[in-house]
Amino acid sequence: MSLSINTNIAALNSARNLQVSENSLVQAQQRLSSGLRINSARDDAAGMAISTRFTSQIRGLDQAVRNANDGVSMLQVADGALSSVTDAMQRIRELAVQAANGSNSTSDRQALQSEVDLLRDEIDRVGRQTTFNGQAVFATAQSSVLGDSDQLAVLDGLRSGWLSQSESLIQEYFGLTADGGEISIELTSFSDGSGGTAARVTGVVPGSFTGKASDVTLQIDMADFTPPNLPDGGTAPFYNDRIIAHEMVHAVMYRSMNIASFFDTASDDQRWFLEGAAELIHGADERVASSIGSLGVAGLAAVADDLDGSWGGSSDEYSAAFLAVRKLHDEIKVLGGDGIKDVMSYLTNNQDAGLDEAIDAASNGTYTSADNFLTSAFNTAEAQTYIQAQVDSGSLSDSDTGAIGGANVDGGAVRTAESVVANFASRTGDDQLLGFAENWDEAAAGVLASNTKNFQLGANVGEVVAVDIGAMSALALDLNDLDLVSAANQVINKMDRAMEYVSSQRATVGAQINRIGSAIINLQTSSESLTASRSRILDADYAQETATLVKAQILQQAGLAITAQANALPQAALALLQ
Known part of the structure; x- marks a missing residue:
């Protein structure tokens, strides 16, 4: 190469390499001191973004x-x-x-x-x-x-005695037990508004008017069961537990006898007996007193004289039906029987029989049919005499409800509006009825x-x-x-x-x-796992960086020595000038 003073290529080259080794040394020292491989974006731009x-x-x-x-x-x-x-x-x-x-x-x-x-x-x-x-x-x-709190309370009432005690009363005083069929208990499927029908039992009666009813359902109208007012429910004296007892008479009769015959209007409408018996289980003296208050004794007797006609379902008809069944109960007892229980037992034991045959058998032929009983023992005159006797005895105004088995009807213990249906269950849970398989409605x-x-x-x-x-x-x-x-x-x-x-x-x-x-x-x-991945990108490898540091240090020292020698080369030109 040429010998020159203005341009020292060797010095420039050694200086450049010295700068490279210095940068490598500085980077190695920075990584070793910080522990990071990437200390600025220039170290690894993509790695910096990924590690961030x-x-x-x-x-x-x-x-x-x-x-x-x-x-x-x-x-x-x-x-x-x-x-x-x-x-x-x-x-x-x-x-x-x-x-x-x-x-x-x-x-x-x-x-x-x-x-x-x-x-x-x-x-x-x-x-x-x-x-x-x-x-x-x-x-x-x-x-x-x-x-729904009200519906839950009613369900509690049903499970706490309303159903099981009603069934027990029907078994004790009527000798009736259902045959194990299903009954649906519903709180949300029926309502005719407050003051109407509080509860009802429905069933499908065979078109032949022979046999038991199917699809038996107890429907409760929450409009009349609110507020529940447990344990008896409702308000005095017509407590909800008495209403349930009434309806359960229908339910049990539907599944224990030839109930369809009672609805055959082609012969005689005998629903007066169904409703009267249902009233008798819990007593209806209060209803009778109310009817007398509005119609008088003679007026109520006139209603009783019409019981063998079509059933209208008025409160006064319920009063008359109750008195008719109670009178029949008294008559059978006078004849040496057990009262209405004899009628019910006959119907249970003779599944093909109807009410006429049952009354004939229970009265030993004294009354040959339901109509015969009504016309001979409970016509207008007989009914008026019977009703007046209840008024005169004071039984319509005392604490006894006139329920079967009670003081007014059978000389038993006083059965008040509160006590006529006991406030405790004889069965537990959803299995409240011995004679039915219950299907319970759910509260809203x-x-x-x-x-x-x-x-x-x-x-x-x-x-x-x-x-x-x-x-x-x-x-x-x-x-x-x-x-x-x-x-x-x-x-x-x-x-x-x-x-x-x-x-x-x-x-x-x-x-x-x-x-x-x-x-x-x-x-x-x-x-x-993410920290491990970041570490591989971001953290310094001390083994590698230590080696880089040593290499850079050596190169730095060598670069300094060579640069010093390269800087001395122009002095050789002075020898040519001497």
């Missing part, structure tokens, strides 16, 4: 783990509250079982009621005031979440109240788990009306229903805790 996204995901996942743990804590608060609610309800149920025992006096039950009231208030307080970090844990409800669903919490259990939008916690107040659990003094059986039913709901809520909370626990493990695993 990894960092966002990792930090999001780590926060999601913290969110999940906060959610678990909140659910644990709910679980603890539900545990205390369950304990209180178990105690209330225990007290209700104690109160249902006949050994307790009214004052004993009132003492038990005092504790129940406090426990109910505590349940309500827990449901309303349990909070987590200032937020309400449970939902707020404006009505029962278990179902309650308005479900839910406190929904969305827990962010992921690093991205939409990665949430929704947790629903229901309401726990006394209103929501249908516990506002807990009466151990007069309705202990209904309290037991209420507590069973409420505890089933609370248990389901607690199971849901427990399942959500377990679910979130699994989510935490998954989040931690994901965060760990």
Whole structure:
């Protein structure tokens, strides 16, 4: 090469290489001191972008783990509250079982009621005031979440004696038991408005007017059963349990005898006997007194004289039918029989027979048919005499209802409007009737109240788990009306229903805790995997960087030495000038 002074190519080359080794040395020192392979975008532009996204995901996942743990804590608060609610309800149920025992006096039950009231208030307080970090844990409800409160109360009444006691009365005084067929119990399928038909039994009568009825259904009109006012239901003296007893007479007769013959209008309409017998099971002295008040004795007797005609279903006809069946009961007893029970037994034992044959047999031929009884023993004059005798005896105004077996009819114990149907069940659960297989209607669903919490259990939008916690107040659990003094059986039913709901809520909370626990493990695993991936991109490899550092240091030293020699080359030109 040429020897020049202005341009020292060797020095430039060595300086350039020295700069490269210096950059490598600086980068190696930077990576070794920071522990990062990428300290600026120039180190690895694509890697920087990728690692930034990894960092966002990792930090999001780590926060999601913290969110999940906060959610678990909140659910644990709910679980603890539900545990205390369950304990209180178990105690209330225990007290209700104690109160249902006949050994307790009214004052004993009132003492038990005092504790129940406090426990109910505590349940309500827990449901309303349990909070987590200032937020309400449970939902707020404006009505029962278990179902329509009135319908639930009626179902409780049916399961707490209305049905089983009615069936027992029919068995005891009429000797009737259904044949095991099905009966549907419905609360929502029928209504004619308040003040109309409170309840009715329907069935399909064979067109041949021979045999039993099918598709027997007890339909309750909630317009007349609201408010329920347990344990007897409704208002005095026509309590709901008496209405059910009346209708159950029809139901049992439908499935125990040749009921179709009673509806054969081609011969005689004998529904007066059906309704009169149904009234007799629980008594109808109050109805009779009302009819006399509006029609007088003679007027009611005139209605009785028309019973062998078509049945109209007026209240006065019910009064007359009740008196007619009661008169028939008295006549058969005078003849040495057991009264109406003899008629019913004959119909049960002779499935092809009708009412005419049964009355003939029960009266030993004194009355050859239903019409014969009405025309000879309960015509206008006979009916007026019989009704007047009831008025004169004072039986229509005393506390006895005139029910079969009671003081006014058979000289037994006084059967008042409250006591004529006992306030306790002889069977449990949905199997209330010995002679029927019941198909129960469900109460209308309650308005479900839910406190929904969305827990962010992921690093991205939409990665949430929704947790629903229901309401726990006394209103929501249908516990506002807990009466151990007069309705202990209904309290037991209420507590069973409420505890089933609370248990389901607690199971849901427990399942959500377990679910979130699994989510935490998954989040931690994901965060760990993403961190490992980011590390491979972002973290410095100390073995590699140490080797790079040593290499750069050596090159730096060598570069300095060579650069010094290259800078000395122009001095050789001076020798040519000497």
